[in-house]
Amino acid sequence: MKKGKRLSLLLGAIPFITLVFALPLVNRIQPTVFGLPFLLFWILLWVLLTPLFLFLAYRVEKHFDPPDEGEGP
C-alpha cells in the first residue's frame, strides 16, 4: 500500500475511535461544556472535527501519491 494511502486510512480511523469505541468512557453529564452534557459535547466535537481529518487525509494522499492520486491499493 502506498504511504499516502496508509496515512490517510490512519487519519480516517480517528473518527471511528472517538465516535464509537470511546463512547463507554464518555457516557456522563459532568463536566458540562458550553452548557451541553459531556456526552453530547464529545459527539458534537468529533463530528465537527471529522472534516478536518478528512481534509488532512486528502492533502496527505495528494502529497505522497501525486501522479495517481487516490488509486486503489
Place this chain on the structure above:
Amino acid sequence: MSVALVVILAVILMSACVGIYAGRNLKMNLENWTVGGRRFGIILIWLLMAGEIYTTFTFLGASGWAYSKGATAFYILAYGALAYTLSFFILPVIWRIGKRYGLHTQPDFFIKIYDSRGLGVLVALIGVFSIIPYLQLQLAGLGFIVEVSSDGAISSNVAILIAFVLTCAFVYTSGIKGAAWVAIIKDVLMVAAVVIVGFGVPTIYYGGIGKMMDELITKMPEHLVFPGATTNMDVLWVMSTILVTAMGFYMWPHVFGSAFSAKSDTVLKRNAIIMPFYQIPILLIFFVGFTALLVIPGLANGDLAFLELVKKTYPPWFLGFVGAAGAVTAMVPAAILVLFGATLVAKNIYQSGFRPQASDESVMRLSRIMVIVIMTVSLIFALKFPNELVPLLILGYDGVSQFFPGVVFGLFWKKVTKTGVIAGILTGVAVVAALILSGNDPFLGINAGFVGLVLNAAVTVAVSLATHKGTSPDMES
C-alpha cells in the same frame, strides 16, 4: 382557505415545477435519467446526498427520539460523520469503476466486479424490498406532517395523493436531475425551519439553549446519558448501531447509485470532507425535542413533539411553512428512492435476470413505467397501513447493510469470490430477519444488523477462501 394551507400547496407545486423544468433540455436515456450524464459538480452532489440523508425520519424521528428516548438519539448525530468518512475511501474507487464500464446501479457494480448476473439479481431484489418500506415511510410521514401543520385542512390521504402525483411527474420527466434541483428548495426551507425553531423555542421558553439544557440536566439527568429513557438500548447498542448504520448508509441502492452522477472522483472526496457539517441541524432538532420534553411532556407519540411545539409557539402561517419544508423533505428522498427502485427492477431484474438482449430504450421505457408501479405499491401501503412497516424499514436498513462486505472485499481483497459473497449476503439477511421478526433486536444488547454483518463477513471470508481458484475479481488497477 387558511394561510398554512396556501403556503404548503404553493411550496410543493413550485417544487414540482422546478423538478420538471430541470429536465427540459435533456434527451432522456438511462445515462441521463439515472446518473445525470455523470456531470454533477460538488454543489449538485452535495444537494443530492444531503437530500438522501435528510428525510422525514430526520425531521420527526430525531426530535421524537430526543423527546421519548433521550441520549440514545445521539447515534443519529454520530453515524453520518462516519458514513462520510467511509465514503471518502470507497466512493471514488466505485466511481472510477462505474465510469470505466458505464455502470448505472449498485447491482451493475456487483455484476461487473463478480462477473455474475445471479448476484446482480439477488442484490436488486434485496434493494427493491428495502426501498419500498422506506418510500412508504416518506409518504406516510409527509401525510402526517401536512395534516398536522394545515390543522386538518388537508387530510393525510389527500396530501399523500398530491405528493404522489407531483413526485411521479418530476421523476418521470427529469430523472435524477429533477431530484437534485428540488433538493435546493428542500435544503433552504429545511435548514431555515430547523434554525429558526432550534434556536427559537429554547430561547422563547428558557431564555437560551444553555439555560434550557441546564433545566433538563437538573430535572432529568438520566435522560442525557445512555441508555436514556430506554431499557434495552445501552452503550453497546449505540456503538453497534452507529457502526451498522455508517456502513449501511452508502449501501442503500439509491445512495450508492447517486455516486455515479459525480463528474469526477475528486468531487466525491471533497464532498465527503464537507458533508459532516451538514449534521449540525440534527443537533438543533435534538434541542427542539428536549424543549418539547420540558414544555409539553407526556405526548403519547414522540414523533409529534416537533410539530406540536411549533403549533403551540408560532402563528399558523409559520406552522404552514414548517409543514411545507417537511413535505418537500419527504418528496426529495421519495423521488430518488423510486427512481432507483424502478431502475433496479427494469435493468437488474428484468434485463439482467430474464432478457439480457433487451435494448436500452426498452429498459428506459420499463423504468419509467416502474416509477408509477413502485410509487403505487408504496402509496397503497402508506394509505392502508400507515404505521405498520417500521419493522420492515429496520429490516430493510439492516438488509442493505449486508452488501458492505461484498463491496469492500470486491474493491480491496483479491481472493474474494462470488460464491463467498452470495453465501455471506444470504447469511446476513437470514440472521437479521430471524432476529428482528422473532423480537430479538437488540440481541444481547447489540443491534441485530451488526450481528448479521459480523457473521456475513466471516462467512464471506471462509467461503471465498474455500472456493478461491486463483482467479481474481475484476480489480480496478
